Amino acid sequence: MDDILKRLDERLSVTSVVMEESQIRVEARLSSNGASCPRCGCHSSRRHSLYTRTWMDVPEGAMPVSVRLALPKWFCDEKGCAQSVFAERLEWLPSYNRRSSRLDSQIRALAFSMSALQTERVCSQFGIRISHDAVLRLVYKTGVDESASPFRRNR
Template sequence: MKNVLKRLDPFLKVESVLEESDRMEFVVFVSSSSALCPTCGKRSFNRHSSYMRKISDLPIEERKVFIHVKSYKWFCKNSKCERQVFTERLPWIAPYRRRTQRLENDLREVAFSTNAMQAEKVCRTLGMPVSHDSLLRLIYKTPLPKKESPFRWY
């Protein structure tokens, strides 16, 4: 089961796994010794603090999956940068989100394929519990592809 998380991020270290009949919970930490400031892009080696994030992921064997990630905050050493402290960015979680990118992609696919009320029922059946309101917010946040009209005159 620990190898499942290696596909998300090779730097994840699994501390513990809790398996129950309806869910699985992983406690992991990121084994990084530095991070890039999202504002100025300068690498920092000075940790400020750490905190835990609870992230939902794709279900495994129809069980809900939660990942408790220990992330770090870092000092930005660039004196010209407006941020003094920043949080570590993980490529598989968007900032301020509580779902992995791959879970959001699957939820988006289900939400766009049917209406929000039925998508909620389908997601619950698949082990991805989400409300229809959350699905609607996900739809509204999704940028529409830009297509040129066939009726456009040049």
């Protein structure tokens, strides 16, 4: 599991893996020496605290994987910045997202090959809890290049 998470970010380290009957729970930690403030862009290396985020990742076999990740928060030392404390941003796990980008791309691939209801059923077979409405929201967020369609008329 450690090497799978290392592909997402080399700073990730797995602290524990618990195999349960219904899922795999992974505890991980992100080690970093600093981050840039999302508001002013100033680099900070003064740590404030740690907070945890829980998200779902791609299933291992037919077992869903739940990852609990400890992330650092940092002080912003820039005088004019209104953001005094900020959390480190991860490009592969957008803010407020409960699923990894890898899992979203797999769900998206299923959704573009079948209906949202069928995608919900297939995902539930792998232990991924997602509603057909969430599948539709994921599809609507996906940018589609309209010029690539062979069925589009030239105007």
